[in-house]
Amino acid sequence: MHGHPSPSDGTGPADAHDHACGGEDLLARAERICRERGLHYTDLRRRTLEAVAGEGRALGAYDIAERLSVPGRRVAAVSVYRALDFLTENGLVHRIASRNAFVPCGHGHGGGESTVFLICRTCGTVGETVSRDIQRGLDSTLASAGFKPVSHIVEVEGECGACQGRGGTE
Numbered sequence: 001m002h003g004h005p006s007p008s009d010g011t012g013p014a015d016a017h018d019h020a021c022g023g024e025d026l027l028a029r030a031e032r033i034c035r036e037r038g039l040h041y042t043d044l045r046r047r048t049l050e051a052v053a054g055e056g057r058a059l060g061a062y063d064i065a066e067r068l069s070v071p072g073r074r075v076a077a078v079s080v081y082r083a084l085d086f087l088t089e090n091g092l093v094h095r096i097a098s099r100n101a102f103v104p105c106g107h108g109h110g111g112g113e114s115t116v117f118l119i120c121r122t123c124g125t126v127g128e129t130v131s132r133d134i135q136r137g138l139d140s141t142l143a144s145a146g147f148k149p150v151s152h153i154v155e156v157e158g159e160c161g162a163c164q165g166r167g168g169t170e
């Protein structure tokens with residue numbers, strides 16, 4: 001797995017490292033959330049989450065549908081989109097807008113923090129971090145533009161630490 005940039009800037013809960021380390025915690029969390037909220041954790045929702053969680057990079061709905069389909073029993077992308085909507089609403093996956101693709105979220109998000117996605121153009125991994133400073137800056141910038149945000153998600157494309165370490169100039 002990739003080394004993350006310094007996790008020392010108060011990235012929230014104690015389990016902040018979990019997101020890159022496999023799907024088990026996330027899947028258990030999904031079951032708990034659905035139980036607590038009285039939501040129906042359908043087979044398709046579970047399998048969609050497993051597909052996203054088992055991948056090291058952002059996955060599109062068509063890729064997921066492909067993975068879930070077996071000979072004689074195809075899963076339609078539109079069904080996967082519905083499952084992804086459900087998982088997104090419940091904080092289990094995030095949509096990377098610039099890629100129209102999805103990544104698992106292994107940690108809870110507190111209020112007052114922007115989510116920042118670090119998208120590596122070389123290997124395709126998507127790191128995630130949160131920042132109060134960015135949210136504060138965004139809020140004041142948007143306020144002066146008279147704009148009221150409903151989400152605070154920032155996507156940054158570039159090169160991850162691991163790819164930089166490999167020496168990208170060949």
Ligand SMILES: [Zn+2]
Pocket residue numbers: 094104105106107109115128
């Ligand atoms: Zn997240």
Ligand SMILES: [Zn+2]
Pocket residue numbers: 120121122123124125159160161162163
């Ligand atoms: Zn990379």
